[in-house]
Amino acid sequence: MKDKRRLGNDVVCRCITRTGCKAMIRVTLLKQREWVIDKFYDIHNHPLDPPSHVLKQRSHSIxxxxxxxxxxxxxxxxxxxxxxxxxxxxxxxxxxxxxxxxxxxxxxxxNSKKFNLGRECHGIIMHFKEKAKHDHDFYFDMDLSKDGTLRSVFWADGRSRSSYCNFGDVVVFDTTYKTSKFSLPFAPFVGVNHHGQSILFGGALLENESEITFTWLFKQFLKYMHESHPISIITDQDIAMGKAIGKVFPKTKHRFCAWHIQKHVLEHPQPLRSRFDDFEDTYNQWVKCQNADDLKSQWKDLKEKYNIMDDSWLGNMYKMRHFWVKTYLKDTFFAGMITSGRCESMHSFFDAFVNSKTMLSDFVLQYDRAVSSRRDVEEDEDFRTLNSKPTLDTDHPIEAMAAKCYTRNIYDIFKKEWKATSDCGHEKISKDSDLVKYRVGHFERKQRKLENC
The missing domain is CATH 1.10.10 (Arc Repressor Mutant, subunit A)
Structure with a gap:
């Protein structure tokens, strides 16, 4: 209503409707002190909408x-x-x-429900308490600020703990996934099971990616997992994360994701490739050194030949060589993983359940659905392994034993390796009371060697 004027017992009102039309109404006061509209002056200042446009008006869309x-x-x-x-x-x-x-x-x-971090925090707590009623091994903890605001939260159920006890030798950790309404980094702890499938050991929503936050999270993870350190952990090249891992997991071998390293290798040494035609080959030969002494020796030659400074990217990477160069990692178990690709694939999987508008309380619900879906696939493979037998290529007892001990997916991996051994021959090199040494090689290569002789 724009304005009104009183004329005796009448009130004349001028208003503008939501569609932009001007109108006037006259309201009359009766003796019983009741108001009655007795006249309506319809004054339009624009053409009327055609019937096909009427339903597009907000007042008609119901x-x-x-x-x-x-x-x-x-x-x-x-x-x-x-x-x-x-x-x-x-x-x-x-x-x-x-x-x-x-x-x-x-x-x-x-988005009609008001997004409120305090309300979201309460929703998460209620959800976790409900889960704890049915799963006595369910665990969660929150890092709160002085005013009670949620900073970070970590949670894991009993199945996750059981999975970690069985398959927690290698953990892949990544924080690049951000989907919740408040853009908190989602940090899953991912491993690989007896079928070669990705599994979740726990999840967290973090306030930030600082050393303090990572330290709090890793302590919570270790606390729930019976203080059992993983053999190895794979992450991206994050300084704060690396410091926290060194504090909380001092017994764990930390490896940088090979995919991220290769990405930087293609980018940072590019000026050296442009200036020196042989740099690529020399660099690859250095990285593939089989022992630490050769690596150090060749680094000196590489550094002098191409004038590599200590504070350059390659110089800094040499200082961190224990986290990514193969010769320092080959004696550690990584379950066949050299990248954080398990987390990347898990992120893609979660995209089917959450999006950038998902609230925190809904996020933990969708997490449960995603985990349940992954576990259904694992149970399908368990059923397949227990109720079927693989086809053997030979009658060798080693292959028969592998088919009996391994799951079908792992046996398929063994089968390829076993088949490759049929192309190899061996010869005895030396023998003493405690040790017999053999030379093993492909038949084809051995035959060529004999022919050349």
Missing amino acids: FHRSNECKDAVSLLSKAGLSASQITKIVNAFRGNEEDKLKRVQCSNII
Whole structure:
């Protein structure tokens, strides 16, 4: 209502409607002190909308405000679908009605609940307490600020602890995934099981990626996992993360992700490649050195030949060579992993359950659904292994024993290696009371050597 004027017992009001139309109404006061509208002056200042445009007016679009629509959108949103996907599904079920749900309207419904970190924290606590009622091994802890605001949270269930006891030799850790409404880094602890599948040992939402935050998280993880240190851990080249690992996991071999290292190798030494044609070959030969003494010796030659400074990228990488050069890592068990690709694939998997608008309380719910889905796949492989037998290529007792001891997926890996051994021959080199030495090689190569002689 724009303004009003009193004329005796009448009140004349001038207003502008939501569609931009001007109108005047006259309200009369009766003796019983009741107001009655007795005249309406319709004064338009623009052409009327055609019938096809009427339903596009906010006042005529009513479906998105109905409980039916809100309930459907909320249900699909909790299942992890995006606003665009929900809009298509809801409109498909409604048929060809003109008053369809729009993507913006769908987003408004999803975001209609006020995002409040305190409320989100309360929702997470209630969810975790409910889980603890059914899983006595469920564990969670929160790092709170002085005013009670959530900083970070770590959680893991009993199945995760059991998995870690069986397969926790190698842990892959990554914090590049950010999907929650508050952009908190999601940090999963990932391993590999007896089928070669990725499994989750626990998850965390972190305030930041500082050394203090990582130290708190790793201590919580170690506390829940019976103070059992992993043999090795694979991460990206993060300084704060590395310092925290050194403090909390001093017995664990820390390895940098080979994919990230290779990415930087292609970028930083490029000026040296441009200036020296032989740099690429010399560098690769140095990296593949089989022992530490040769590596150090060749580094001196490499440094002098190409004038590499100590404070350059390559110079700094040499100082951290124990975390990425193969000769320092070949004696440590990494379960066949050299990159954080397990976490990357897990991130892609979580994309089916969460998106950038997912609230924290919903995020932990979707985490449970994602983990449950992964475990269903693991149980399928367990069933397949227990209720079927692999086909053997030979009658050798070693292959028969491997087929009996290994799961089908691991046996397939062994089978390729076993088949390759059939192309190898061996000859005795020396023998003493305690040790017999053999030389092993491919038959084809051995035959060529004999022919050349």
